[in-house]
Amino acid sequence: DIVMTQTPLSSPVTLGQPASISCRSSQSLVHSDGNTYLSWLQQRPGQPPRPLIYKISNRFSGVPDRFSGSGAGTDFTLKISRVEAEDVGVYYCMQVTQFPYTFGQGTKLEIK
Amino acid sequence: EVQLLESGGGLVQPGGSLRLSCAASGITFSSYGMNWVRQAPGKGLEWVSGISGTGGNTNYADSVKGRFTISRDNSKNTLYLQMNSLRAEDTAVYYCAKFSQYWGQGTLVTVSS
Secondary structure, X not given: OOOEEEEOOEEEEOOOOOEEEEEEEOOOOEOOOOOEOEEEEEEOOXXXXXXXXXXXXXXXXXXXXXXXXXXXXXXXEEEEOOOOHHHOEEXXXXXXXXXXXXXXXXXXXXXX | OOEEEEEOOEEEOOOOOEEEEEEEEOOOHHHOOEEEEEEOOOOOEXXXXXXXXXXXXXXXXXXXXXXXXXXXXXXXXXXXXXXXXXXXXXXXXXXXXXXXXXXXXXXXXXXXX
């Protein structure tokens, strides 16, 4: 199974400041079709997961452009350029390149 | 607007069974693989099972293999998860999802005596 490791697990951030979350996979997420199926999700308290980013760096419709994804192979990053109060929650990376699909442990973003 | 609406959760005793349903609307259901993901109280996300658009291919997490069965009825735009031999550690909110874009609101399954 592909193990997804996120760092940090907790990230206190000042409003208006940037935040960054790292996700590392135990093996390459490049699919045989050439795509890399690495996604990021946000889960606000009491809510279901909300997809933010797919295939490393593509934002879903309605996701603010302060969210960006980057990386390749086994190392990926989610960046928030300027954190807003509504960004509080837990962020997960996930891979759907290979079964079983797997998630990172989650990174809790909180305001200082 | 795409909607995924889960139902069928509830309280069940250890060793019991439950069938979850997920009604989809706003998408061409038969064109897409679908998945079940669960989240135990206060814990992270765990992929449970996936099924191809035709229903011909299914996959399971080791933790549920042999106990859970995923299926779909494309004529009813509905995804199912039959859960047998339930254990306390199966207690979770169960989400259906069309990866990576659409997730339901979830249904709570509690396994307890």
